[in-house]
Amino acid sequence: MKQKESGCCASKHQKMERFLEISLLMLLFDKKGYGYGLIEQLEDFGFTSEDLNIGSLYRSLRKLADQGLVSSVWEDAGQGPKRRVYTITAEGKDELHNWIPILKERKSRIEQLIETYEKKSSDTQGDKK
16 A cells, blocks of 8 residues: 655655765775766665666765865776765764764654554554444
């Protein structure tokens, strides 16, 4: 059954954009990456082709570069054209380090909300029987 998107979820894109940036920093934490390779790896963090396209990925990478969180260079790709390869900076690692406690706190709050909902929902279902 398809769930309809309510008004409260209408700004999902903006929230996902920030999560995309944090995810990119994580992917670049210990190895360099390039656009299409990063898109494939983002699936590990729940991104789908519906959530993301190459244009939004490059906009996010450009934003991170403008903030000094990643750097990039053009590298020869062998048989194909040169490609831009991205590396996290020390500032990017600091930013990621600062985000992890925030994400842990949000995860805890979300888990508590879901647990409370499920308890109340099951109580309500029991009342209907």
